[in-house]
Amino acid sequence: MYDYIENKQADESGGTLDIPSFIRKLMAYATPQIELKHLHLRYRTENVSSPRIEVDEKKLKKLFERLLDRAIESTPPGGDVIFSVSELSRSGQNMTLEFYVQDNGIGMAPDEVEQATAEEQPLVNALNGRISFESRRNMGTIAHIVVTVRAIETEADQPVPNVSRDVYNFKGKRVLVVEDHPLNLEIAKNMLEHVGFVVDTAVDGQQAVEQYNEEGDSLDLILMDIRMPVKDGVEATQEIRSMEEGTGKSIPIIALTASAYEGDVKRARDAGMNDSILKPIDPAKMYNVLSEYLYTKKE
DSSP states (O other): OOOOEEOOSOOOSOOEEEHHHHHHHHHHHHHHHHHHHTOEEEEEEESBOOSEEESOHHHHHHHHHHHHHHHHHHSOTTOEEEEEEEEEEEETTEEEEEEEEEEOSSOOOHHHHHHHHHHHHHHHHHTTEEEEEEEETTTEEEEEEEEEEEEOOOTTOOOBOOEEEEEOOOTTOEEEEEOSSHHHHHHHHHHHHHTTOEEEEESSHHHHHHHHHHHGGGOSEEEEESSOSSSOHHHHHHHHHHHHTTTTOOOOEEEEESOOOHHHHHHHHHHTOOEEEESSOOHHHHHHHHHIIIIISOO
């Protein structure tokens, strides 16, 4: 379902916008709301030949803040919101950019699409652009914005890197990392703190069991290495699951393993671990797994 708005008037306000910086500002704006609703936020850039453009940043920022607000509001917990910018064409210094804001929320009826289009019309007109909404009930909405702008270039400028990146924020969540190798422990701790986790650590399974016994109510998740001295991760998980019996609790326990062998993964599952992450840890893969258990799966 589409509804287009076009305006031929030139944008007289001018100004220079740095695209990577602009995206960072938008992501910083959206992150607190994303965190509050436990959504997943992602941004993408594709084939953008110049990082700096001549456009009214204040108007463009206001437009996308409104579109992000609408996407976040209409998306239930655990859902996805995506912001994207790509270059459709270029002639000399004139670049035609396509932006979109996509969600997998409740969607809009035809009359709601018309209302949303009318609400954004003044800003779209001021930017000399066009906008369309594609929406289906219970499947989500895509807001497309196409704007032709002038590239502002110097010899030092490079094209904007093509990226597809998740924006993670686990502020306030507490995780226990159980790992006997000091360097691996420090790397995991840094990765987790970088996205807002409060991190507790243990160097073997016995310490993990003791810390869970004392502080389990304040923990949201455990990352458990499988092979450790004193007590390995499988034994520690079995003890923790025994302690939970009759309490109604079942903390997510994710195995950290350097082995991809099916037997090791099965052993971890049989002990009561919920999932596994392969070492060396890929940050994005780890964050996705943790998001799934903290925000999507029932605990």
